[in-house]
Amino acid sequence: GKVIGYITLDRFSGAAFEADDIALVEAVASQAAVLIARQRLHLQTEQRARELAVLYEFSRQFERQMDPEHIAQKACQLAVERLAATYAWVGLVPVGEIRLYAAGFHHREMTSPIHHLSQRAFPVAQTAFVHRVLRAGAPLVVESIRDEALLTAEDRQVFEGLGANRLIAFSLRHGGQVMGVLLLGDSGEQREFVERMRFLQSFANQVSVVLENARLFADTRRHLEYMQSLHTIDMTINASLDLDVTLSVLVRQLLNQLRVDAVSVFVLDSHTNLLSCRIGDGFHTISPTNERLRLGQGRAGKVALTRQPIYLPDLRSKPPSSAYTAALVHDEGFVSYYGTPLIAKGQVKGVLEIYNRTPLHPDALWMEFITAVAAQAAIAMDNAVLFQNLERSNFDLRMAYDTTLEGWSRALELRDAETEGHSERVTEMTLRLARTMGITGDKLTAIRYGALLHDIGKMGIPDRILYKPGPLTDEEWKIMRQHPVYAYTLLSPIPYLREALDIPYCHHERWQGQGYPRGLKGEQIPLAARIFAVVDVWDALSKDRPYRKAWPQEKVIQYLQEQAGIQFDPKIVEIFVRLLEEGA
Structure with missing residues:
Protein backbone atom coordinates (compact mmCIF):
# COMPACT_ATOMS: atom_id res chain seq x y z
CA GLY A 1 0.00 0.00 0.00
CA LYS A 2 3.00 2.31 0.05
CA VAL A 3 3.36 4.75 -2.88
CA ILE A 4 6.84 4.55 -4.34
CA GLY A 5 6.26 6.59 -7.60
CA TYR A 6 3.81 7.31 -10.38
CA ILE A 7 3.32 6.98 -14.19
CA THR A 8 1.72 9.68 -16.32
CA LEU A 9 0.13 9.18 -19.74
CA ASP A 10 -0.33 12.08 -22.19
CA ARG A 11 -2.33 11.95 -25.42
CA PHE A 12 -2.22 14.82 -27.94
CA SER A 13 -5.52 13.82 -29.56
CA GLY A 14 -8.80 14.55 -27.86
CA ALA A 15 -9.82 10.92 -27.55
CA ALA A 16 -10.17 9.61 -24.03
CA PHE A 17 -8.29 6.60 -22.75
CA GLU A 18 -10.17 3.40 -23.01
CA ALA A 19 -10.73 1.07 -20.08
CA ASP A 20 -8.34 -1.39 -21.66
CA ASP A 21 -5.63 1.31 -21.91
CA ILE A 22 -6.05 2.17 -18.25
CA ALA A 23 -5.97 -1.48 -17.24
CA LEU A 24 -2.79 -1.98 -19.27
CA VAL A 25 -1.10 1.02 -17.66
CA GLU A 26 -2.14 -0.13 -14.21
CA ALA A 27 -0.64 -3.56 -14.90
CA VAL A 28 2.58 -1.97 -16.13
CA ALA A 29 2.65 0.33 -13.08
CA SER A 30 2.13 -2.62 -10.78
CA ILE A 36 11.51 -0.96 -8.21
CA ALA A 37 10.75 -2.41 -4.77
CA ARG A 38 12.86 -5.46 -5.53
CA GLN A 39 15.69 -3.29 -6.78
CA ARG A 40 15.50 -1.07 -3.75
CA LEU A 41 15.44 -4.09 -1.45
CA HIS A 42 18.43 -5.50 -3.31
CA LEU A 43 20.30 -2.22 -2.99
CA GLN A 44 19.39 -1.98 0.71
CA THR A 45 20.52 -5.57 1.23
CA GLU A 46 23.80 -4.86 -0.51
CA GLN A 47 24.23 -1.67 1.50
CA ARG A 48 23.45 -3.49 4.73
CA ALA A 49 25.91 -6.23 3.78
CA ARG A 50 28.57 -3.61 3.12
CA GLU A 51 27.82 -1.95 6.45
CA LEU A 52 28.00 -5.26 8.28
CA ALA A 53 31.26 -5.99 6.49
CA VAL A 54 32.63 -2.66 7.72
CA LEU A 55 31.55 -3.43 11.28
CA TYR A 56 33.02 -6.92 11.03
CA GLU A 57 36.27 -5.63 9.58
CA PHE A 58 36.54 -3.01 12.31
CA SER A 59 35.80 -5.61 14.99
CA ARG A 60 38.28 -8.11 13.55
CA GLN A 61 41.08 -5.61 13.24
CA PHE A 62 40.80 -4.62 16.87
CA GLU A 63 40.41 -7.98 18.54
CA ARG A 64 43.94 -7.64 19.92
CA GLN A 65 44.54 -3.92 19.56
CA MET A 66 44.69 -2.16 22.93
CA ASP A 67 46.12 1.24 21.99
CA GLN A 73 43.12 6.53 13.81
CA LYS A 74 41.97 3.27 12.23
CA ALA A 75 38.31 4.14 12.87
CA LEU A 83 31.58 4.90 4.77
CA ALA A 84 32.11 7.61 2.13
CA ALA A 85 32.82 10.34 4.68
CA THR A 86 34.86 13.31 3.46
CA TYR A 87 36.80 13.21 6.70
CA ALA A 88 36.56 11.60 10.13
CA TRP A 89 37.90 12.92 13.46
CA VAL A 90 38.05 11.22 16.85
CA GLY A 91 38.75 13.02 20.12
CA LEU A 92 39.36 11.12 23.34
CA VAL A 93 38.91 12.02 27.01
CA PRO A 94 41.66 10.52 29.24
CA VAL A 95 40.35 8.52 32.21
CA GLY A 96 39.57 10.75 35.16
CA GLU A 97 39.97 13.96 33.15
CA ILE A 98 37.62 16.42 31.45
CA ARG A 99 39.88 17.58 28.64
CA LEU A 100 39.48 16.35 25.06
CA TYR A 101 42.39 15.81 22.70
CA ALA A 102 42.62 14.89 19.01
CA ALA A 103 43.49 11.19 18.83
CA GLY A 104 42.65 10.33 15.18
CA PHE A 105 41.98 12.09 11.87
CA HIS A 106 41.69 11.07 8.24
CA HIS A 107 40.64 12.96 5.09
CA ARG A 108 39.95 11.58 1.64
CA GLU A 109 42.63 13.89 0.25
CA MET A 110 45.28 12.72 2.71
CA THR A 111 48.05 10.47 1.46
CA SER A 112 49.75 10.04 4.88
CA PRO A 113 49.01 10.72 8.55
CA ILE A 114 51.34 13.75 8.47
CA HIS A 115 49.48 15.44 5.58
CA HIS A 116 49.00 19.21 6.04
CA LEU A 117 45.26 18.70 6.58
CA SER A 118 46.02 16.83 9.82
CA GLN A 119 47.40 20.04 11.31
CA ARG A 120 44.00 21.65 10.79
CA ALA A 121 42.37 18.85 12.75
CA PHE A 122 44.01 19.65 16.10
CA PRO A 123 41.93 22.79 16.84
CA VAL A 124 38.72 20.73 16.55
CA ALA A 125 39.25 19.56 20.14
CA GLN A 126 38.91 23.16 21.35
CA THR A 127 35.66 23.95 19.51
CA ALA A 128 32.50 24.59 21.49
CA PHE A 129 30.60 22.24 19.16
CA VAL A 130 32.49 19.04 20.06
CA HIS A 131 32.17 19.81 23.77
CA ARG A 132 28.43 20.23 23.24
CA VAL A 133 28.42 16.79 21.58
CA LEU A 134 30.39 15.40 24.52
CA ARG A 135 27.68 16.55 26.91
CA ALA A 136 24.67 15.84 24.70
CA GLY A 137 24.89 12.09 24.35
CA ALA A 138 22.63 12.03 21.27
CA PRO A 139 24.05 12.55 17.75
CA LEU A 140 24.13 16.11 16.41
CA VAL A 141 23.69 16.87 12.69
CA VAL A 142 24.81 20.10 11.05
CA GLU A 143 23.20 20.38 7.60
CA SER A 144 25.14 23.49 6.62
CA ILE A 145 28.28 24.69 8.31
CA ARG A 146 27.72 28.24 7.08
CA ASP A 147 24.15 28.53 8.35
CA GLU A 148 24.14 26.36 11.48
CA ALA A 149 23.26 28.28 14.64
CA LEU A 150 25.00 25.63 16.80
CA LEU A 151 28.38 26.77 15.47
CA THR A 152 30.24 29.81 16.72
CA ALA A 153 32.23 31.90 14.27
CA GLU A 154 35.44 30.29 15.53
CA ASP A 155 33.95 26.80 15.14
CA ARG A 156 32.77 27.61 11.64
CA GLN A 157 36.26 28.72 10.63
CA VAL A 158 37.81 25.49 11.95
CA PHE A 159 35.34 23.19 10.18
CA GLU A 160 35.38 25.11 6.89
CA GLY A 161 39.15 24.59 6.80
CA LEU A 162 38.51 20.84 6.63
CA GLY A 163 36.48 21.08 3.42
CA ALA A 164 33.04 19.63 4.27
CA ASN A 165 29.58 21.17 4.20
CA ARG A 166 27.79 18.93 6.69
CA LEU A 167 28.72 17.35 10.01
CA ILE A 168 27.46 14.36 11.94
CA ALA A 169 28.80 14.05 15.48
CA PHE A 170 28.47 11.17 17.96
CA SER A 171 29.34 11.05 21.63
CA LEU A 172 31.40 7.92 22.29
CA ARG A 173 29.99 6.35 25.45
CA HIS A 174 29.87 2.96 27.09
CA GLY A 175 28.30 2.01 30.38
CA GLY A 176 27.77 5.65 31.27
CA GLN A 177 31.44 6.42 30.73
CA VAL A 178 32.15 9.27 28.27
CA MET A 179 35.18 8.36 26.20
CA GLY A 180 35.23 10.90 23.40
CA VAL A 181 33.65 12.19 20.19
CA LEU A 182 33.39 10.81 16.63
CA LEU A 183 32.98 13.53 14.02
CA LEU A 184 32.14 12.74 10.38
CA GLY A 185 32.35 15.43 7.69
CA ASP A 186 30.34 15.22 4.47
CA SER A 187 30.83 17.31 1.34
CA GLY A 188 27.12 17.07 0.56
CA GLU A 189 27.54 15.04 -2.60
CA GLN A 190 25.74 11.96 -1.19
CA ARG A 191 22.44 12.68 0.58
CA GLU A 192 22.15 9.14 1.85
CA PHE A 193 25.13 9.71 4.11
CA VAL A 194 22.94 11.45 6.71
CA GLU A 195 20.07 9.07 6.01
CA ARG A 196 22.18 6.14 7.24
CA MET A 197 22.13 7.50 10.77
CA ARG A 198 21.21 4.17 12.34
CA PHE A 199 24.21 2.45 10.82
CA LEU A 200 26.54 5.33 11.64
CA GLN A 201 25.33 5.17 15.22
CA SER A 202 26.12 1.43 15.21
CA PHE A 203 29.60 2.24 13.92
CA ALA A 204 30.08 4.82 16.67
CA ASN A 205 28.82 2.34 19.25
CA GLN A 206 31.32 -0.25 18.07
CA VAL A 207 34.13 2.28 18.28
CA SER A 208 33.00 2.96 21.87
CA VAL A 209 33.03 -0.75 22.74
CA VAL A 210 36.52 -1.26 21.31
CA LEU A 211 37.82 1.80 23.15
CA GLU A 212 36.24 0.60 26.39
CA ASN A 213 37.87 -2.81 25.97
CA ALA A 214 41.20 -1.10 25.44
CA ARG A 215 40.68 0.95 28.60
CA LEU A 216 39.70 -2.10 30.61
CA PHE A 217 42.82 -3.89 29.38
CA ALA A 218 44.97 -0.87 30.24
CA ASP A 219 43.40 -0.63 33.70
CA THR A 220 43.93 -4.34 34.30
CA ARG A 221 47.54 -4.17 33.20
CA ARG A 222 48.11 -1.05 35.30
CA HIS A 223 46.49 -2.73 38.29
CA LEU A 224 48.78 -5.76 37.90
CA GLU A 225 51.82 -3.49 37.62
CA TYR A 226 50.72 -1.66 40.77
CA MET A 227 50.28 -4.96 42.61
CA GLN A 228 53.76 -6.09 41.54
CA SER A 229 55.17 -2.76 42.68
CA LEU A 230 53.48 -3.06 46.08
CA HIS A 231 54.85 -6.59 46.38
CA THR A 232 58.36 -5.31 45.63
CA ILE A 233 58.04 -2.65 48.33
CA ASP A 234 56.63 -5.19 50.79
CA MET A 235 59.52 -7.60 50.11
CA THR A 236 62.00 -4.77 50.71
CA ILE A 237 60.35 -3.88 54.03
CA ASN A 238 60.49 -7.52 55.14
CA ALA A 239 64.06 -8.02 53.96
CA SER A 240 65.65 -4.83 55.33
CA LEU A 241 65.30 -2.74 58.46
CA ASP A 242 67.30 0.05 56.81
CA LEU A 243 64.75 2.84 56.26
CA ASP A 244 66.88 4.52 53.59
CA VAL A 245 66.96 1.34 51.50
CA THR A 246 63.20 0.88 51.81
CA LEU A 247 62.39 4.51 50.96
CA SER A 248 64.73 4.42 47.97
CA LEU A 268 58.40 13.44 61.44
CA ASP A 269 60.50 13.58 64.61
CA SER A 270 57.97 12.95 67.36
CA HIS A 271 60.18 14.65 69.98
CA THR A 272 60.73 17.95 68.15
CA ASN A 273 57.64 17.90 65.87
CA LEU A 274 59.94 18.75 62.97
CA LEU A 275 59.57 17.28 59.49
CA SER A 276 62.84 16.57 57.69
CA CYS A 277 63.14 15.37 54.11
CA ARG A 278 64.71 11.91 54.22
CA ILE A 279 64.84 11.30 50.44
CA GLY A 280 63.99 13.10 47.21
CA ASP A 281 64.31 12.04 43.59
CA GLY A 282 63.55 13.80 40.31
CA PHE A 283 64.63 17.28 41.40
CA HIS A 284 67.01 19.07 39.05
CA THR A 285 68.04 22.33 40.71
CA ILE A 286 67.20 22.08 44.41
CA SER A 287 67.82 19.52 47.15
CA PRO A 288 64.69 18.83 49.20
CA THR A 289 66.73 16.85 51.76
CA ASN A 290 67.89 20.18 53.23
CA GLU A 291 64.32 21.13 54.18
CA ARG A 292 63.12 21.22 57.80
CA LEU A 293 59.49 22.11 58.46
CA ARG A 294 57.38 22.59 61.56
CA LEU A 295 53.90 21.06 61.77
CA GLY A 296 51.59 23.34 59.81
CA GLN A 297 54.46 24.97 57.91
CA GLY A 298 54.53 24.58 54.15
CA ARG A 299 52.53 22.04 52.19
CA ALA A 300 54.09 19.01 53.91
CA GLY A 301 53.55 20.59 57.32
CA LYS A 302 49.86 21.18 56.56
CA VAL A 303 49.41 17.62 55.34
CA ALA A 304 50.94 16.29 58.56
CA LEU A 305 48.94 18.67 60.78
CA THR A 306 45.55 18.04 59.14
CA ARG A 307 46.29 14.33 58.50
CA GLN A 308 44.57 14.81 55.12
CA PRO A 309 45.92 14.66 51.52
CA ILE A 310 46.39 17.89 49.60
CA TYR A 311 45.99 17.99 45.81
CA LEU A 312 47.00 21.14 43.93
CA PRO A 313 46.43 20.83 40.17
CA ASP A 314 48.11 24.17 39.47
CA LEU A 315 50.88 25.35 41.79
CA ARG A 316 51.20 28.57 39.83
CA SER A 317 47.79 29.74 41.00
CA LYS A 318 48.95 30.07 44.64
CA PRO A 319 51.59 32.52 45.91
CA PRO A 320 54.71 30.78 47.30
CA SER A 321 54.99 30.63 51.09
CA SER A 322 58.80 30.35 51.12
CA ALA A 323 61.87 30.51 48.92
CA TYR A 324 61.76 26.71 48.70
CA THR A 325 58.17 26.57 47.39
CA ALA A 326 58.97 29.40 44.97
CA ALA A 327 61.95 27.46 43.63
CA LEU A 328 59.78 24.38 43.11
CA VAL A 329 57.64 26.36 40.67
CA HIS A 330 60.08 28.77 39.05
CA ASP A 331 63.31 26.75 39.01
CA GLU A 332 62.03 23.18 38.86
CA GLY A 333 58.99 24.00 36.71
CA PHE A 334 56.55 21.91 38.72
CA VAL A 335 52.88 22.44 37.90
CA SER A 336 50.99 19.88 40.01
CA TYR A 337 51.36 18.63 43.57
CA TYR A 338 49.93 15.80 45.63
CA GLY A 339 50.82 15.22 49.27
CA THR A 340 49.52 12.52 51.59
CA PRO A 341 50.20 11.80 55.28
CA LEU A 342 52.00 8.64 56.35
CA ILE A 343 50.06 7.24 59.29
CA ALA A 344 50.76 4.04 61.24
CA LYS A 345 48.98 2.93 64.40
CA GLY A 346 47.12 6.21 64.46
CA GLN A 347 50.29 8.31 64.53
CA VAL A 348 51.67 10.54 61.77
CA LYS A 349 55.09 9.24 60.75
CA GLY A 350 55.75 11.58 57.83
CA VAL A 351 54.52 12.95 54.51
CA LEU A 352 54.80 11.63 50.96
CA GLU A 353 54.94 14.33 48.25
CA ILE A 354 54.54 13.99 44.48
CA TYR A 355 55.41 16.72 41.97
CA ASN A 356 54.81 16.84 38.22
CA ARG A 357 55.83 19.31 35.53
CA THR A 358 52.54 18.79 33.66
CA PRO A 359 49.00 18.73 35.12
CA LEU A 360 48.21 15.67 37.23
CA HIS A 361 44.84 13.99 36.75
CA PRO A 362 44.57 11.28 39.44
CA ASP A 363 41.96 8.59 38.79
CA ALA A 364 40.55 6.03 41.24
CA LEU A 365 43.26 3.45 40.50
CA TRP A 366 45.99 6.08 40.90
CA MET A 367 44.56 7.13 44.26
CA GLU A 368 44.23 3.51 45.39
CA PHE A 369 47.88 2.85 44.57
CA ILE A 370 49.23 5.98 46.27
CA THR A 371 47.17 5.20 49.38
CA ALA A 372 48.62 1.68 49.54
CA VAL A 373 52.18 2.95 49.06
CA ALA A 374 51.67 5.57 51.77
CA ALA A 375 50.52 2.85 54.16
CA GLN A 376 53.62 0.78 53.35
CA ALA A 377 55.90 3.78 53.85
CA ALA A 384 62.52 1.52 61.71
CA VAL A 385 61.63 3.38 64.92
CA LEU A 386 60.76 0.12 66.69
CA PHE A 387 64.04 -1.41 65.53
CA GLN A 388 66.03 1.62 66.67
CA ASN A 389 64.32 1.51 70.06
CA LEU A 390 64.94 -2.23 70.28
CA GLU A 391 68.60 -1.76 69.36
CA ARG A 392 68.92 0.94 71.98
CA SER A 393 67.26 -1.29 74.59
CA ASN A 394 69.46 -4.22 73.62
CA PHE A 395 72.53 -2.03 73.82
CA ASP A 396 71.51 -0.77 77.25
CA LEU A 397 70.80 -4.34 78.34
CA ARG A 398 74.16 -5.57 77.05
CA MET A 399 75.89 -2.73 78.86
CA ALA A 400 74.04 -3.70 82.03
CA TYR A 401 75.09 -7.33 81.54
CA ASP A 402 78.70 -6.35 80.93
CA THR A 403 78.75 -4.04 83.92
CA THR A 404 77.27 -6.75 86.12
CA LEU A 405 79.76 -9.37 84.95
CA GLU A 406 82.67 -6.99 85.37
CA GLY A 407 81.37 -6.22 88.84
CA TRP A 408 81.29 -9.92 89.68
CA SER A 409 84.82 -10.29 88.36
CA ARG A 410 86.11 -7.38 90.46
CA ALA A 411 84.28 -8.76 93.50
CA LEU A 412 86.18 -12.04 93.08
CA GLU A 413 89.48 -10.20 92.83
CA LEU A 414 88.70 -8.24 96.00
CA ARG A 415 88.62 -11.58 97.82
CA ASP A 416 92.11 -12.35 96.56
CA ALA A 417 94.43 -9.35 96.32
CA GLU A 418 97.15 -11.59 94.91
CA THR A 419 95.30 -11.94 91.59
CA GLU A 420 94.25 -8.30 91.18
CA GLY A 421 93.90 -7.46 87.47
CA HIS A 422 94.14 -11.13 86.50
CA GLY A 438 89.07 -16.82 63.44
CA ILE A 439 86.41 -16.77 66.16
CA THR A 440 83.88 -13.93 65.81
CA GLY A 441 80.38 -12.80 66.71
CA ASP A 442 78.37 -14.40 69.48
CA LYS A 443 81.02 -17.04 70.12
CA LEU A 444 83.55 -14.31 70.87
CA THR A 445 81.07 -12.65 73.25
CA ALA A 446 80.55 -15.96 75.07
CA ILE A 447 84.33 -16.33 75.44
CA ARG A 448 84.54 -12.83 76.94
CA TYR A 449 81.83 -13.57 79.49
CA GLY A 450 83.39 -16.94 80.31
CA ALA A 451 86.86 -15.44 80.81
CA LEU A 452 85.53 -12.73 83.13
CA LEU A 453 83.74 -15.37 85.22
CA HIS A 454 86.30 -18.16 84.99
CA ASP A 455 86.77 -18.34 88.79
CA ILE A 456 83.17 -17.50 89.77
CA GLY A 457 82.92 -20.96 91.35
CA LYS A 458 85.48 -19.99 94.03
CA MET A 459 82.67 -18.04 95.69
CA GLY A 460 81.58 -21.44 96.98
CA ILE A 461 84.99 -22.32 98.44
CA PRO A 462 85.38 -21.66 102.18
CA ASP A 463 87.79 -18.83 103.05
CA ARG A 464 89.88 -21.11 105.25
CA ILE A 465 90.75 -23.15 102.16
CA LEU A 466 90.87 -20.32 99.64
CA TYR A 467 93.20 -18.16 101.77
CA LYS A 468 95.23 -20.96 103.45
CA PRO A 469 98.88 -19.81 103.46
CA GLY A 470 100.34 -23.31 103.32
CA PRO A 471 99.77 -26.33 101.10
CA LEU A 472 96.30 -27.85 100.96
CA THR A 489 75.56 -24.69 89.24
CA LEU A 490 75.61 -20.91 89.59
CA LEU A 491 75.61 -19.90 85.90
CA SER A 492 73.60 -22.61 84.10
CA PRO A 493 70.17 -21.29 85.23
CA ILE A 494 70.98 -17.91 83.60
CA PRO A 495 69.95 -18.18 79.91
CA TYR A 496 72.26 -15.50 78.49
CA LEU A 497 75.29 -17.06 80.24
CA ARG A 498 74.77 -20.67 79.19
CA GLU A 499 77.00 -20.23 76.14
CA ALA A 500 79.71 -18.84 78.42
CA LEU A 501 79.86 -21.93 80.70
CA ASP A 502 82.66 -23.70 78.78
CA ILE A 503 85.47 -21.69 80.38
CA PRO A 504 84.29 -21.60 84.04
CA TYR A 505 83.34 -25.28 83.89
CA CYS A 506 86.18 -26.77 81.81
CA HIS A 507 89.31 -24.56 81.99
CA GLN A 512 95.71 -35.90 78.21
CA GLY A 513 92.70 -36.26 80.51
CA GLN A 514 94.19 -35.71 83.99
CA GLY A 515 92.22 -32.52 84.65
CA TYR A 516 89.08 -31.87 86.63
CA PRO A 517 86.15 -31.89 87.25
CA ARG A 518 85.23 -34.45 84.54
CA GLY A 519 88.56 -35.73 83.26
CA LEU A 520 87.89 -34.71 79.64
CA LYS A 521 90.71 -35.18 77.13
CA GLY A 522 91.69 -33.82 73.72
CA GLU A 523 88.94 -32.24 71.69
CA GLN A 524 86.34 -33.40 74.22
CA ILE A 525 87.39 -30.23 76.02
CA PRO A 526 85.45 -27.25 74.57
CA LEU A 527 87.57 -25.02 72.34
CA ALA A 528 86.95 -21.92 74.47
CA ALA A 529 88.27 -23.74 77.56
CA GLN A 553 108.83 -14.57 79.18
CA GLU A 554 111.23 -17.04 77.61
CA LYS A 555 110.79 -19.46 80.52
CA VAL A 556 107.00 -19.15 80.37
CA ILE A 557 107.00 -19.89 76.64
CA GLN A 558 109.32 -22.85 77.20
CA TYR A 559 106.97 -24.23 79.84
CA LEU A 560 103.93 -23.85 77.58
CA GLN A 561 105.72 -25.66 74.78
CA GLU A 562 106.78 -28.45 77.15
CA GLN A 563 103.17 -28.90 78.28
CA ALA A 564 101.80 -28.87 74.71
CA GLY A 565 100.12 -32.21 74.15
CA ILE A 566 100.13 -32.95 77.89
CA GLN A 567 98.25 -30.14 79.60
CA PHE A 568 97.45 -27.95 76.59
CA ASP A 569 96.17 -28.28 73.01
CA PRO A 570 99.44 -28.22 71.01
CA LYS A 571 97.93 -26.26 68.09
CA ILE A 572 96.70 -23.54 70.41
CA VAL A 573 100.08 -23.33 72.12
CA GLU A 574 101.74 -22.90 68.74
CA ILE A 575 99.38 -20.08 67.73
CA PHE A 576 99.69 -18.40 71.14
CA VAL A 577 103.48 -18.47 71.14
CA ARG A 578 103.50 -16.96 67.65
CA LEU A 579 101.10 -14.26 68.88
CA LEU A 580 103.40 -13.48 71.83
CA GLU A 581 106.47 -13.29 69.60
CA GLU A 582 104.72 -11.01 67.12
CA GLY A 583 103.55 -8.81 69.98
CA ALA A 584 107.07 -8.64 71.42
Missing part, protein backbone atom coordinates in the same frame (compact mmCIF):
# COMPACT_ATOMS: atom_id res chain seq x y z
CA GLN A 31 4.98 -4.55 -12.39
CA ALA A 32 7.21 -1.46 -12.30
CA ALA A 33 6.45 -1.01 -8.61
CA VAL A 34 7.40 -4.61 -7.93
CA LEU A 35 10.61 -4.26 -9.91
CA PRO A 68 43.29 3.85 22.10
CA GLU A 69 45.03 6.24 19.71
CA HIS A 70 45.68 3.50 17.16
CA ILE A 71 42.01 2.48 17.41
CA ALA A 72 40.92 6.09 16.90
CA CYS A 76 38.83 7.42 10.99
CA GLN A 77 40.41 5.63 8.02
CA LEU A 78 37.55 3.12 7.81
CA ALA A 79 34.95 5.89 8.00
CA VAL A 80 36.50 7.70 5.05
CA GLU A 81 37.38 4.66 2.93
CA ARG A 82 34.30 2.52 3.57
CA VAL A 249 62.88 1.41 46.52
CA LEU A 250 59.53 3.01 47.33
CA VAL A 251 60.40 6.29 45.59
CA ARG A 252 61.66 4.52 42.46
CA GLN A 253 58.47 2.46 42.27
CA LEU A 254 56.35 5.61 42.51
CA LEU A 255 58.34 7.36 39.78
CA ASN A 256 58.10 4.36 37.46
CA GLN A 257 54.47 3.39 38.05
CA LEU A 258 52.82 6.80 38.28
CA ARG A 259 55.01 8.39 35.59
CA VAL A 260 55.49 11.45 37.77
CA ASP A 261 58.52 13.73 37.72
CA ALA A 262 59.59 13.91 41.36
CA VAL A 263 58.90 12.32 44.75
CA SER A 264 60.03 13.32 48.24
CA VAL A 265 59.45 11.76 51.67
CA PHE A 266 59.45 13.76 54.90
CA VAL A 267 59.92 12.01 58.27
CA ALA A 378 54.32 4.46 57.24
CA ILE A 379 54.81 0.82 58.27
CA ALA A 380 58.46 0.97 57.18
CA MET A 381 58.99 4.12 59.26
CA ASP A 382 57.26 2.58 62.27
CA ASN A 383 59.36 -0.58 61.92
CA SER A 423 90.59 -11.43 85.11
CA GLU A 424 90.94 -8.30 82.99
CA ARG A 425 94.31 -9.41 81.60
CA VAL A 426 93.32 -12.98 80.76
CA THR A 427 90.05 -11.79 79.23
CA GLU A 428 91.84 -9.37 76.91
CA MET A 429 94.51 -11.89 75.88
CA THR A 430 91.96 -14.71 75.44
CA LEU A 431 89.95 -12.52 73.06
CA ARG A 432 93.09 -11.66 71.07
CA LEU A 433 93.96 -15.34 70.75
CA ALA A 434 90.38 -16.28 69.82
CA ARG A 435 90.27 -13.59 67.10
CA THR A 436 93.59 -14.84 65.73
CA MET A 437 91.99 -18.28 65.45
CA THR A 473 95.50 -31.31 102.27
CA ASP A 474 94.02 -33.96 99.99
CA GLU A 475 90.57 -33.28 101.45
CA GLU A 476 91.01 -29.53 100.91
CA TRP A 477 92.11 -30.10 97.31
CA LYS A 478 89.03 -32.21 96.79
CA ILE A 479 86.90 -29.26 97.90
CA MET A 480 88.95 -26.76 95.87
CA ARG A 481 88.50 -28.81 92.71
CA GLN A 482 84.73 -28.45 93.08
CA HIS A 483 84.82 -24.75 92.12
CA PRO A 484 84.17 -25.49 88.37
CA VAL A 485 81.09 -27.48 89.43
CA TYR A 486 79.96 -24.60 91.63
CA ALA A 487 80.43 -22.28 88.61
CA TYR A 488 78.21 -24.55 86.50
CA HIS A 508 91.00 -26.97 84.47
CA GLU A 509 90.62 -29.96 82.12
CA ARG A 510 93.91 -31.24 80.61
CA TRP A 511 94.71 -32.37 77.09
CA ARG A 530 91.34 -25.00 75.69
CA ILE A 531 92.14 -21.44 74.56
CA PHE A 532 91.63 -19.98 78.01
CA ALA A 533 93.69 -22.66 79.77
CA VAL A 534 96.83 -21.62 77.88
CA VAL A 535 96.28 -17.91 78.57
CA ASP A 536 95.43 -18.52 82.25
CA VAL A 537 98.68 -20.37 82.96
CA TRP A 538 100.70 -17.83 80.91
CA ASP A 539 99.34 -14.94 83.02
CA ALA A 540 99.80 -16.79 86.34
CA LEU A 541 103.46 -17.58 85.57
CA SER A 542 104.17 -14.10 84.20
CA LYS A 543 103.17 -12.26 87.41
CA ASP A 544 104.63 -12.16 90.92
CA ARG A 545 103.04 -14.31 93.59
CA PRO A 546 103.82 -14.40 97.35
CA TYR A 547 105.41 -17.80 97.01
CA ARG A 548 107.49 -17.03 93.87
CA LYS A 549 108.67 -14.29 91.54
CA ALA A 550 107.35 -13.87 88.00
CA TRP A 551 109.01 -16.03 85.37
CA PRO A 552 110.80 -14.46 82.41
